Amino acid sequence: MVLDVREAWEVELASLPGSVQVPMGSIVASLDQLDPDRSIVCLCHHGARSMQVAIYLQRQGFRDVINLTGGIHAWSEQVDPAMRTY
Numbered sequence: 678m679v680l681d682v683r684e685a686w687e688v689e690l691a692s693l694p695g696s697v698q699v700p701m702g703s704i705v706a707s708l709d710q711l712d713p714d715r716s717i718v719c720l721c722h723h724g725a726r727s728m729q730v731a732i733y734l735q736r737q738g739f740r741d742v743i744n745l746t747g748g749i750h751a752w753s754e755q756v757d758p759a760m761r762t763y
Contacts, residue, residue, distance in 0.1 A: 691761045716741040724748040
């Protein structure tokens, strides 16, 4: 699962198909919607917010959590140059 922790306006600019959007500020309230047994890749704009969320999830017992280093910006530069950057 790709967990996009950016704000809605950011997701509207660029997003990965099939990702689940939960803004960083809503993670605590949305924790029960996430499966701790599922692999989760956390994503934000440059990787700082998603790293904080990944660390938080690991501390809550989530076992397989990865931060997408460089965020959606790095993804657009290295994987999908057709994706809009902001």
